[in-house]
Amino acid sequence: MVHNFNAGPSILPKEVFEQAAAAVLNYNNTGLSILELGHRTSTFQAVMDEARALLKELMQLDDDHEVLFLHGGASTQFMQVPMNLLDEKDIAAYSDTGVWSSKAIKEAKLFGKPEVVCSGKENNYTSIPKDFAVPNDAKYFHITTNNTIYGSQWQKIPVTSNVMIADMSSDILSRSMDFNSFGLIYAGAQKNIGAAGVNIVVVNKNILGKIKRNIPTIMDYRNHIKEGSMLNTPPVFAVYVCMLTLRWLKALGGVTAIEKINNEKANLLYNEIDANPLFKGTIAAEDRSKMNVCFVMHNSDLEEPFLNFAKENGIIGIKGHRLSGGFRASLYNAMPLHSVQVLVEVMQEFARQHQ
Ligand SMILES: Cc1ncc(COP(=O)(O)O)c(C=O)c1O
Numbered sequence: 001m002v003h004n005f006n007a008g009p010s011i012l013p014k015e016v017f018e019q020a021a022a023a024v025l026n027y028n029n030t031g032l033s034i035l036e037l038g039h040r041t042s043t044f045q046a047v048m049d050e051a052r053a054l055l056k057e058l059m060q061l062d063d064d065h066e067v068l069f070l071h072g073g074a075s076t077q078f079m080q081v082p083m084n085l086l087d088e089k090d091i092a093a094y095s096d097t098g099v100w101s102s103k104a105i106k107e108a109k110l111f112g113k114p115e116v117v118c119s120g121k122e123n124n125y126t127s128i129p130k131d132f133a134v135p136n137d138a139k140y141f142h143i144t145t146n147n148t149i150y151g152s153q154w155q156k157i158p159v160t161s162n163v164m165i166a167d168m169s170s171d172i173l174s175r176s177m178d179f180n181s182f183g184l185i186y187a188g189a190q191k192n193i194g195a196a197g198v199n200i201v202v203v204n205k206n207i208l209g210k211i212k213r214n215i216p217t218i219m220d221y222r223n224h225i226k227e228g229s230m231l232n233t234p235p236v237f238a239v240y241v242c243m244l245t246l247r248w249l250k251a252l253g254g255v256t257a258i259e260k261i262n263n264e265k266a267n268l269l270y271n272e273i274d275a276n277p278l279f280k281g282t283i284a285a286e287d288r289s290k291m292n293v294c295f296v297m298h299n300s301d302l303e304e305p306f307l308n309f310a311k312e313n314g315i316i317g318i319k320g321h322r323l324s325g326g327f328r329a330s331l332y333n334a335m336p337l338h339s340v341q342v343l344v345e346v347m348q349e350f351a352r353q354h355q
Contacts, residue, residue, distance in 0.1 A: 003339035005329040006317030007148055007292060008170065008191040013334045016244040020195075023240060034240050039233050047240050048229060054246035058254055059179040061202065068201040068221065069229040069239050074100075074169040074188035077199060078107035081165055081184060084221050085139055086112030087211045093117045093138035093162060097154075098125045098147035099323065100167060111213070112139070125150040127284035134160045140183060140207075146171035148191075149321045151294030151328060152287045157181070163207055171291045172200065173249060174333055175259045183207045191291075192333045194242035197235040249333065258333050265331045265340045266290035272344045278302065278351045282324065296326030303327075306350050313346045 004011045023034040030043065037044045052067045061067070070076070081104075086092055090112040094105045096119035108114035115138065118129035125147065134141045140163040146153040148170040157164070163183035172187040179185065184203045190196035201221065208222050217223055217231075224231050229239075252258060270288060273279045273295045282294045297303050303326065310318055320326040329343060 001314050003315050003342055004317050005315065005331075005335070005339075005343070007321070007328060007330045008188070008332075009196045010191050010317075010330055010332050011334045012194065012241070012245055013248045016194075016241065016248055016334075019244050020237075020241050024237075034237055037236060039230060039236055044236060047236075047243050048234065051239055051243035051246060052229070054243065054250060055200065055202070058173060058246060058249060059202065062180050064204045064206055065180060066203050066205050066221075066225045067229075068199075068203065068224045069234055069242070070199045070201055070224060071197070071235060073196075073199060074167060074186055075103065077167070077186040077201065078104040079110065080219055080221075081140075081142070081186070082108040082111035082114070083213070083215055083219055084208060085163075085165075085184075085211065087213055088112060090139045090211075091115050091135060091137055093134045093141040095119070095129060095132075095141070095143045095158075096121060097128060097144055097152060098150045100148065100169070101142075101144045104142060104144070104167060108142075114142075117141070120150075120152070125152065126282060128152055128154055128287040134158075134162055136161060138162050140165045142167070144169075146174075146289050146291050148292050148330075149328075150283065150324055151289045151292040152283045153289035153291065155286065163204075170330075170332075171289070173255055173258070174262050174291055176255050180204075189238060189242050191330070192245075194245045195238045197238035198242060200242070245334070261337060262290050262331065262333065265335065265337055266293065268337070268340050268344060269293050269329060269331070272347055276347055276351050278306075278354060279347065282326065291331055293329045293331060294320060294324055294326065295329075296320075302354060306347075309350050310343070310346050313342070315343055315346055318343070 027034040055067045092114050094114045096116050105114050117134050118132035141160050142165040144167040165184045169187045170191050187200045189198045273281050279295050318327045318329050320328045
């Protein structure tokens with residue numbers, strides 16, 4: 001058996017894989033593949049409607065918040081957000097907590113004046129900044145709730161009077177929070193929600209339409225809202241896989257239920273990292289991510305042998321990102337507790353052999 005700890009695209013529930021595979025051959029006994037369904041058919045409209053409704057329900061969104069399924073990955077949102085919300089002279093506050101935040105800041109410079117109000121850069125992004133102020137006149141405050149590469153996570157969402165914008169690509173729907181308190185949330189689906197190729201955007205419609213810039217049709221959130229995420233051909237299969245994963249999450253008990261499991265998984269692995277004499281964590285304890293667990297070995301010469309030993313035992317995808325080195329085990333929603341137990345046993349066995 002293979003235990004897939006990849007950071008994304010990543011593991012999805014087995015039943016989602018099975019249902020998606022069946023739908024490629026024969027969607028709901030229509031005799032058609034999901035891949036050949038017209039997006040304007042009532043059959044696909046039902047998929048889009050259900051995916052949207054499930055996300056609204058799981059996030060407990062109010063009527064001001066619209067759910068969109070868009071193309072282009074989370075990286076497109078780095079520019080689409082400022083393009084829709086800033087005029088050239090407008091200030092927007094950004095927190096810089098890792099690679100993805102930095103990329104978002106770079107794109108915002110094309111449309112307004114991003115101000116970095118806090119940064120973890122000086123300590124190599126090993127913690128989440130604590131003391132900072134956000135200027136009142138900033139049109140919004142952007143955070144990356146979970147830093148996929150370094151393995152840090154905002155455990156408490158900062159409270160400011162500004163419109164909050166969040167890149168939740170790697171922890172959306174993994175823990176409870178007041179999703180309505182955000183002006184806009186975006187996330188690539190390929191970690192916690194579905195297949196690569198679709199982006200989830202949750203936007204409070206009241207923050208739109210406040211700028212003077214002309215926005216290209218396909219980039220204007222208002223057009224996508226008006227057309228129900230069907231302004232052009234949506235990524236049909238990717239939306240379908242989202243719908244299946246959202247159904248799975250709902251059946252499991254929703255966000256509060258998965259949060260308990262996610263806490264259990266993360267605690268299990270961090271406890272082992274702290275207890276095992278060969279390993280150490282790389283992130284300040286209070287800022288450790290429950291989605292991407294990063295760690296190294298005290299003796300770096302053992303890292304390659306450990307990686308091979310893990311692979312021999314069915315553990316794949318734990319090599320750390322080239323920027324942070326060591327290991328990264330991604331524990332997204334669909335990762336079973338059992339797989340984390342196997343990883344912990346493999347770490348223990350390796351330690352027994354190398355002491
Ligand atoms: C937090 C975060 N933001 C943005 C991205 C970029 O996503 P995409 O590849 O969908 O553009 C990633 C990808 O891993 C991510 O982890």
